[in-house]
Amino acid sequence: MTYRDRHRHRPTTIRRGHRPGAITALAILAALTALPVPAPLAAQSASGETFTRAESRRILSRADDLVTYPGSDFSAEYTVTEVRPGESTSRTSFVLFRRDSANSYTILIREPAQDRGKGYLRIDENLWLYDPVARRFTVVSASDRFENTGARNDDFNQSTLAEDYTIVGHTTEQLGAYATDVYDLEAVHDDVTFPRMRIWIDQNDLVRKFEDYSLSGQHMRTTAIPSYRQLGDRYVPVRIVIQDELRGREVDGQFRNQRTMIEVDKPSFQAVPDMVFTRTFLERVGD
């Protein structure tokens, strides 16, 4: 059965009432490390399929659309836990305000206490970090690590897979309880953090897992999204686990990767005042 055969019968809307996140979160988490090592990223698609740019866009747009909210603002409380094996575990909590229609977000850090008042402001392709101690904004890169965790600043922006990547390979794979399509992606422009990706998309067009690769094919990190929360016809990833494939420590004779756990609480699509997406807001709140 080829990709097209399987997708010919795929419903165009998400099956309401299906709560995939609650079913196999543990299975996906286990898949971070338990899955067999995939074939080299540049390998030919197992089915020999080739994808035009339009087909790529259509497939990836479906995944993007489920977690992008152009019709409303989005806000939520995030908790990022960084687990460094053999070292300390750190916790960062913040509030995210996102306006996908303007490609903007504002992040206001609440914990740890010494970073309270720090904030990020993204307006289109510009990203600033506000330091309330120095009362100064500095330009940062979307591909920089967020607060020295495994997450990147870009990870909190809307999903733009269809704009950024094209499909160069496809296979299918059972990921825990999910039958997934696995796509190898290559960036179509240079404004992305990782030029190559492999993503696992379930039958509901939700991205369940993705791997980021360098240009030379080095596996850099793996991200699993075991839990989504459905709000109306939209989905919010509420649990994300990022495994750094290069950082870690040997503990008790076993190598353990550095991990970043992101929990999302109280997601809301209530309108957010315009001034939240301004530098003035960060300055006032930071003071």
Place this chain on the structure above:
Amino acid sequence: MNGGLLTAAWRNFVRNLRRYRVLLVALVLIVMALTAVLGTMLGLRDAVRAKASRYFAGDLVVLGYTGNGSSLIQQPEEVAAAVAALEAGDTPIPLRTWSRRSTYYNLNSIELFFAGYYTRQRRMVGVEWALERPVLNDFDFAAGGVPEDGDESAILISTATARDLGIAVGDEVLVSIQSDRGRTNTARYIVAGIYTESSFFGYTAYVHRAALNRLREAPPETVNEIGVYLEDSADEATAAASLTAAMRAQGLPVFGVMSDRQAYSQEASRGRDGREYGVVTLGAQLSEINDLLGAITIIAGAIMVLFLGIVTVGVSNTWTMVVWERTREIGTLRALGMQRTGTVGLFLLEALFLGLGGVILGGGLGVALLAGIQRWIRFEPNAFTTLFLTQGRLAWTLPGWGLLGIAGLAVGASLFGALRAAVRAGAVNPVEALRHEQ
């Protein structure tokens, strides 16, 4: 001045040594301190220069700007010909070697990984091992050394980096950067050498130029800087002027020499119609450090000169006393035919012997002190010691002009102190002197 006067002065100096001993000790201590301070400061400066010249690609570096702040040498063959012309001109400037480098600066993007450990680098440098071997061999290697000439799989890292990663020579390190196109790119290299450095200059990794260009996604022949290592760094300004002239002779558009940090940053960002080339000197790159060392030297020198002033006053008082005590002796010498100038010369010669004694003993002790510090004291690594010392030790330097300068100061102070009393001795009336009672 005749031999008799010299002998008499020496005999008087030795006979009165007990009286002069306090002054002599003071002079010895001051000369020793001056020698130690000067030797230390020059040693620190030279250590920084040696490290900096490797870091910045040479004593002189040719950069090509269009105004975006980053350098690219679009005509490397013409620049190389200009460098070659330095040694072939009418007044040849001897070169140690030269460099042709690809450079990558990005503090946030260069990461090295090994067995789960990671560290960041300030910059990566792509060199040609064959071309820069004479200079790279000067690295104090804790392990390994400079790779084979064409080895594109090798990397040189510092002890600071090796310590962060827990890596050894022969291990494979993964390097990740954001390429010139902004894409995350990685490459694996074998650690060929670990050089001892944990200061500002230590967070730099050296690979082959072709390897770095691949990692950067830059054209294979990309050259960002062409540097010149001079045999004598004192020729820096002359060589910079000659190099710009040679580049102009090659038909290259040249904007001149950047001799300070301000000019350097201004020229890098100044808008231009096309690419223009300039030469930056190591002195300009190190102007802040040179200013710091210069300020320390001036303060230390001022304190020493103050002490010298005190010695001068001491010499003056002592010689006044000596002249008064030896008035009858002066009268006798004058009665036996010694001229006024001879009398003045006699006392000045004694002061000269005092000064020379201080210089010889103090200089010797100063040199011994420096040698002892270098041999027996290894300083713990910290921000200062790793920047200014070599392998944690003081690599002092004392050129001839330094020694002569110290000798001139000490002898000059002694002679100046004795001058007033010596002139007064010359003015003594022999008859009255013979009747002088103490």
